[in-house]
Amino acid sequence: MVIPKIYGLMPKIYGLMEYKTYQAFSYFALNSILSDHYKKWDFVPFNYYEFGTGEGNSLKYFLKSLRAVSKQNKIDIKKFNVFLFDSFEGLPEYNDSKDKNPAWSKGQFKGSLDSIKLIVKKIAPELVEKTKFVKGFYENTLTDDLRKSLNTYPPSLVNIDVDYYKSTKTILEWIYPICQEGTIFYFDDIFEYLGNLSKGEYKAIEEFNKNHLSEGFQFYLFHNFGIPSFTGKVFTLNKIVNKSD
Numbered sequence: 001m002v003i004p005k006i007y008g009l010m011p012k013i014y015g016l017m018e019y020k021t022y023q024a025f026s027y028f029a030l031n032s033i034l035s036d037h038y039k040k041w042d043f044v045p046f047n048y049y050e051f052g053t054g055e056g057n058s059l060k061y062f063l064k065s066l067r068a069v070s071k072q073n074k075i076d077i078k079k080f081n082v083f084l085f086d087s088f089e090g091l092p093e094y095n096d097s098k099d100k101n102p103a104w105s106k107g108q109f110k111g112s113l114d115s116i117k118l119i120v121k122k123i124a125p126e127l128v129e130k131t132k133f134v135k136g137f138y139e140n141t142l143t144d145d146l147r148k149s150l151n152t153y154p155p156s157l158v159n160i161d162v163d164y165y166k167s168t169k170t171i172l173e174w175i176y177p178i179c180q181e182g183t184i185f186y187f188d189d190i191f192e193y194l195g196n197l198s199k200g201e202y203k204a205i206e207e208f209n210k211n212h213l214s215e216g217f218q219f220y221l222f223h224n225f226g227i228p229s230f231t232g233k234v235f236t237l238n239k240i241v242n243k244s245d
Contacts, residue, residue: 046080047153051138051171052161053086055111056119058188062159063123077124081153082131085141085171088113091163138167142174154180160201161188168204176208176217179237184222188232205235216240 048066053059070077088111113135120131134141155175162168168187187201197203209218219235 046156047083048080048157048159049083049085049155049175050159050161051085051167052159052163052188053084053088053111053116054161056116058159058161059084059116060119060123063120063127067124077126078130080127080130082120082127083134083150083153083155084116084131085134085138086111086116087137088116088135089137095166138162138170138174142170147174147178151178154178155183156180158183158185159188160185163189163192163200165200165203168201169207172204172208176212176237181238183237185219185235185237186232187235190233 121128190201205219216239222234222236
């Protein structure tokens with residue numbers, strides 16, 4: 001009968017609905033990069049940058065997915081490097097109208113450095129020595145010297161979950177000189193301003209594209225790996241080659 005077959009599918013459908021967004025992103029994004037970019041563009045070592053670690057929810061799913069994908073693709077997990085950037089004081093106080101959001105407040109999403117270290121140790125102990133923490137607010141920590149020290153660790157996958165326009169702008173201006181061709185960026189909470197593209201992370205992306213057009217650097221919308229568009233968006237950062245070059 002048809003009805004039993006339909007009922008039989010319901011648990012699977014419900015399971016997909018319950019599947020954590022971060023886990024879905026981490027798994028599908030990693031699988032795509034490892035099976036395509038990794039082999040074609042030689043993203044070795046693979047470097048994961050996360051801005052806005054908070055309580056470590058996205059990190060948990062990334063590490064779990066990383067372990068699964070590494071096993072499936074027969075890649076030594078120790079070839080991966082993890083860089084986590086957070087003040088560990090929660091959201092800063094906004095000082096720009098583009099960041100005003102009644103849903104957020106100073107100190108929200110605060111996590112502790114010690115608890116994040118425990119997450120890494122529990123899920124991926126092989127990466128304890130391969131995980132670097134940069135603690136502090138971005139305007140203070142994202143320096144030229146830090147960028148120079150990371151030149152040999154160009155990001156492969158960047159997870160930006162900082163909510164605010166100002167924070168996103170600071171990150172993008174700092175990171176783009178060390179990015180690889182086709183670096184994948186995931187912007188979480190990109191539509192948290194009721195779809196207003198003149199605020200938040202989306203505004204920072206728009207400004208970056210405008211300001212760096214003459215240099216050729218641009219963010220392009222990429223395959224969203226099944227993530228609902230209202231949750232977050234996936235972009236790639238590429239440099240346009242001028243026909244006269």
